[in-house]
Amino acid sequence: MKLGRLAAKRSLKTPALGNYLQISKLPVPPIKNAWEYAVTAPWQMMKNDQLGDCTCAAAGHMIMNWSANTSTVVTPTDDEIIQAYTAVSGYDPSNGNNDNGAVELDVLNYWKSTGIAGHKILGFATVDVQNIDQVKAAMYLFGGVYTGFNVPQFIMNDTGNHNWTQQSQDTNIIGGHAVPLFGYGRGGATLVSWGELYTLSWQFWQTYFDEAYAIVTSDWIKSTGLSPVGIDVNGLLTDLQAI
Numbered sequence: 001m002k003l004g005r006l007a008a009k010r011s012l013k014t015p016a017l018g019n020y021l022q023i024s025k026l027p028v029p030p031i032k033n034a035w036e037y038a039v040t041a042p043w044q045m046m047k048n049d050q051l052g053d054c055t056c057a058a059a060g061h062m063i064m065n066w067s068a069n070t071s072t073v074v075t076p077t078d079d080e081i082i083q084a085y086t087a088v089s090g091y092d093p094s095n096g097n098n099d100n101g102a103v104e105l106d107v108l109n110y111w112k113s114t115g116i117a118g119h120k121i122l123g124f125a126t127v128d129v130q131n132i133d134q135v136k137a138a139m140y141l142f143g144g145v146y147t148g149f150n151v152p153q154f155i156m157n158d159t160g161n162h163n164w165t166q167q168s169q170d171t172n173i174i175g176g177h178a179v180p181l182f183g184y185g186r187g188g189a190t191l192v193s194w195g196e197l198y199t200l201s202w203q204f205w206q207t208y209f210d211e212a213y214a215i216v217t218s219d220w221i222k223s224t225g226l227s228p229v230g231i232d233v234n235g236l237l238t239d240l241q242a243i
Helices: 054-070 078-089 104-113 132-142 202-208 233-239
Strands: 123-126 145-152 173-184 188-193 196-201 209-216
Touching: 054 078, 054 104, 054 145, 054 173, 054 188, 078 104, 104 123, 104 145, 104 209, 132 145, 132 173, 132 202, 132 209, 145 202, 188 202, 196 202, 202 209
Parallel strands: none
Antiparallel strands: 123 209, 145 173, 145 209, 173 188, 188 196
16 A cells, blocks of 8 residues: 655645535535445555555546446546556656655646546635535535545554544654545545545544545536536536636
8 A cells, every 4th residue: 555645735726615615505415425335346446556646546536436426437547547647746657766646736737637537627626624514515515525634654554444543553644645535424434545445533534634625527417417416517617616
């Protein structure tokens, strides 16, 4: 298992979700939700066991989740994920040089301008990581959030533990990791990492996560023109035109 998220980069051009979207006027998020279970195909590693491409693998997992909930699951290939990682980070697949990870904001901008695995996003906004209600709303309304966190050693010591909770073990930070969150409940959230589902507690989230993004994409729209929660795509894009 590899890491690969570099330190968060901030930009004044990136809007904050809370400033541009009146969540109170949209469908009320339920107490719990689980978009990830629409994906019946195996979640893929997307080379994150060999490369520090988690920022692009997380994008691939989001494409899988969105498409599974609106139509038929689309699974990006390893080559497509490596192509994006190469373009964003400078990694050289011919010799393995420059496998140094990537910045999430750079991945998002590339995803919007060029696309990953043939899928472009329309826009994105930052989510307040300390506002759990906003995090839940973003997951529910946009089919997930694209996130990054600082990895404590203890979650790598026990690779069989798929439930990340705050502990008093070795909390030394060993690197950064990018993961998408798809489901949530009162106690925490569900994410995909290294080709598998994991859960985390909200305490773990507030301790180690320092960036999160809501993403607007046509992949989250059904053939009816509505998202899975019944939002009209034209109305949604009007509300989020600043993004």
